[in-house]
Amino acid sequence: MPQIAQLAETYSSQIFWLLVIFGFVFFVIGKGMVPRVMGTVELRDKQINDDLAGAEAARNQANAEEEAWRQRENENRAQAQALVAKAKADAAIASEGKLAAAQGRIDEKLSAAEAKIAEARTSALAELESVASEAAQTIVEKLAGVSVPATSASSAVKKVLSNG
Numbered sequence: 001m002p003q004i005a006q007l008a009e010t011y012s013s014q015i016f017w018l019l020v021i022f023g024f025v026f027f028v029i030g031k032g033m034v035p036r037v038m039g040t041v042e043l044r045d046k047q048i049n050d051d052l053a054g055a056e057a058a059r060n061q062a063n064a065e066e067e068a069w070r071q072r073e074n075e076n077r078a079q080a081q082a083l084v085a086k087a088k089a090d091a092a093i094a095s096e097g098k099l100a101a102a103q104g105r106i107d108e109k110l111s112a113a114e115a116k117i118a119e120a121r122t123s124a125l126a127e128l129e130s131v132a133s134e135a136a137q138t139i140v141e142k143l144a145g146v147s148v149p150a151t152s153a154s155s156a157v158k159k160v161l162s163n164g
Contacts, residue, residue, distance in 0.1 A: 125161075132157040 133153040140148050 129154065129157050129161065132161070 133150065133156075136157055137148050137150065137153045140146055140153075
């Protein structure tokens with residue numbers, strides 16, 4: 001076979017050109033393009049790491065600002081609660097003063113009413129005694145036909161009312 005016989009003659013030439021092509025590809029791609037690609041990858045990794053570090057710093061700052069805001073909110077809430085408590089205390093004191101004044105007016109009216117009732121009771125009892133003594137005189141006079149003096153009738157009615 002003639003193809004096999006030519007193999008020895010072309011074999012060294014093919015190996016030479018194979019090494020030349022591989023050397024050329026190695027130097028063009030390996031020494032020219034790969035460093036550029038690796039530089040781009042390193043630059044991209046560095047930029048990603050910088051962005052992540054910036055995001056972490058921004059998150060930490062946001063957390064710090066949020067904590068400061070929460071602290072201010074809690075202080076404001078405490079101040080508001082203190083104001084509400086003070087207002088409640090002031091209102092309670094004012095209400096107590098008004099209630100004490102109203103109670104004083106009610107007590108005055110009550111004591112005046114009790115005095116009027118006591119006076120009316122005394123007046124009614126006196127009037128009752130005089131009416132009862134007159135009625136007793138009239139009844140004794142009509143039933144027994146005896147005239148009873150007013151002082152005797154009055155003393156008998158007082159005696160009966162004091163026992164009753």
